[in-house]
Amino acid sequence: MNLPLRLILAGLFLIPLARTDAAEAAQTKPNVVIMIADDVSWNDFGCYGNPAARTPHIDALASRGLRFANAFLTASSCSPSRASIITGRYPHNLGRAAELHEPIAANLAWFPSVLRQTGYYTALVGKNHMTPEPPAAGQSRATKPWDLVDPGTTPDNHGAEARWTQTIKNRPKDKPFFCWFASLDAHRNWDADNEWVPENYGPKHQSEDVVVPPFLADEPATRQDLASYYNEVTRFDYFVGEVTQTLADEGELDNTLILVLADNGRPFPRAKTRLHDSGMKTALVAHWPNGIAEKGVSTSSLVSVIDIAPTVVDVAGAKMPPTFQGVSMTPIFQDADATIRRFAFSEHNWHDYEAHGRSVRDGEFLYIRNARPELAWQGPADSVRSPSHQTLRRMRDGEKLSEAQADVFLQPRPVEELYKTEDDPNQLNNLVSNSQYKQTKERLSKVLDQWTQETGDAVPDELTPDYFDRETGDSLKLGKGQKRKRGTPPGGPNDAIHIDHPGPR
Structure with a gap:
């Protein structure tokens, strides 16, 4: 029988205490490396069943680690998703950061700050997209989260991965380390096509080989759009492999918890920003030879990305901030069948367009509630401008859309949706009216009502309005002297930044 993780870690921490070298004592703490892709759906990695995607390095980590089959984001939107992960809180409990491009409330703890205070070297290399609000008058400034911040791009790599391995090699050798490696792959526009290195990435993906989901058009422009997207996924995978090899070369691989995931779904219609699995489900691969008991297995245990912050703090042996709403995943590292939560909740707030949607999953069913049913869920502006979306638009005008494709433009939308996800992986059969x-x-x-009340969620009277045209994705023009308007963030009416209750879990 495997020892509980806390006992294993306790042993790791106690061994050096008989030594006089403080640096050796520090190095026994586990390192943590998070590699987060930008705009990649859960089923676009090979180890998650995509026969066309080439992700050999992520697949190899999964074969030696733990693959989560039921991991979910709190928001399928870049900055709210990342802010939620870094603070371990739901988007509406972050203040203005519930909406795209907005800052995180100043009173909230970031887990890299906790690690840094515990003696970790912390580095962010790549896409940041997480900013704190300045403290209010009389309020102390939050503890600095990062020792190093580096955008990571180079003239020949705009995926922001080029300096990941360098960061590990150049780290202080007398401290454990935490690295947040955040790729810009696979965010539009596609730059990997022009920066392709065949000896590193292999041949480019071909349009005839991609997997076209039923809500997209199976035609040349869409297939090429997907092939270019796959190229970005493969480039991300290559650097995941480079980091893994560097950790091995440095003698740190066994003592490093690696987590690989994405911030939201692919930037295509009916994916990014959606509450359905194509937008809100994420791949999550964990690799940690010293800390994961069962290697090369898949776990069906339900987890939320707000569980990452408490997990990392837990394995580091640091004190858990009271503001975290997630729960540590470490029991699953020791028993892949362990249960840490019964429900996972997600939000759809402003991302280019006015929206307010909520969902809850229990591992079998997905329930969605929409407070703005009169508005379509067409996807973000960069997706709307894409060849894939504009092809669907032409097909709509020619009355050639299938029911799955028509959902991209549907308005009004249902106020409620219910899906049995295993039987309906694309969530196309709404069961809400089925007796x-x-x-x-x-x-x-009722569970969603309870979560709404206990976490302080709300539907403000005035939400942030559209900034872009819903048909073309072009920026809406303002009149002379006008400024872009921001509405009330969803937790604003209830001062949700000061509510730490996690709701039902």
Whole structure:
């Protein structure tokens, strides 16, 4: 029988105490490396069943580690998702950061700050997109989260991965380290096509080989769009491999917890910003030879990305901030069948367009509630401008869309949606009016009500309006003297930045 993780870690921490070298004592703490892709759906890695995607390095980590089959984001939107991960809180509990490009409330703890105070060297290399609000008058400034911040791009690599391995090699050798390696792959526009290095990445993906989901058009422009997207995923994977090899070369691989995931779904119609699995489900691969008991297995345990912050603080042996709403995943590292939560909640707030949607999952069903049903969920502006979306638009005008494709433009939308996800992986069969699932709908609706109340969520009277045209993705023009308007953030009416209750878990 495997020892509990806390006992293993306790042993790791106690061994050096008989020595006089403080640096050796520090190095026994586990290192942590998070590699986060930008705009990549959960099923676009090979180890998650995509037969066309080339991700051999991520697949290798999964084969030696733990693959999470039910990991979910709190927001399928770049900065709210990252802010949620770094603070271990739901988007509406972050203040203005619930919406794209907005700062995180100043009173909230970031887990890299906790690690840094505990003696870790902390580095962010790549996409940041996380900023704190300045402290209010009389409020102390938050503890600095990073020893190093580096955008990571070079003239021949705009994926922001070029200096990841350098960061590990150049780190202080007398401290444990935490690295947040954040790729710009696979965010539009596609630069990997022009920066392709065949000896590193292999041949480019071909349009005839991609997997076209049923809500996109299976035609040349969309297939090429997907092939270019796959190229970005493969470039990200290459640097995941480079980091893994560098950790091995430095003798740190066994003592390093590696987490690989993405911030939101692919930047295509019916993915990014959506509450459905194509937007909100994430790949999550964990690799840690010293800390994961069962290697090369898949776990069906339900987890949320707000569980990452408490997990990292837990394995570092640091004190858990009271502001975290997530729960540590370490029991799953010791038993892949362990249960740490019954429910995972997600939000759809402003991302280029006015929106307010909420969802809850219980591992079998997905329940969605929409406070703005009169508005379409067409996806963010960069997706709307894409060849894939504009092809669907032309097909719509020619009345050639399938039911799955038409959902991209649907308005009004249902106020409620219910899906049995295993039977309906693309969530195309809404069961909300099916009498057979009446009790399930009522149960999950009550759970969502409880979460809304206990965490201080709200639907403000005035939400942030559209900034872009919903048909073209072009920026909406302002009149002379006008400024872009921001509405009330969703937790604003209830001062949710000061509510730490996690709701039902």
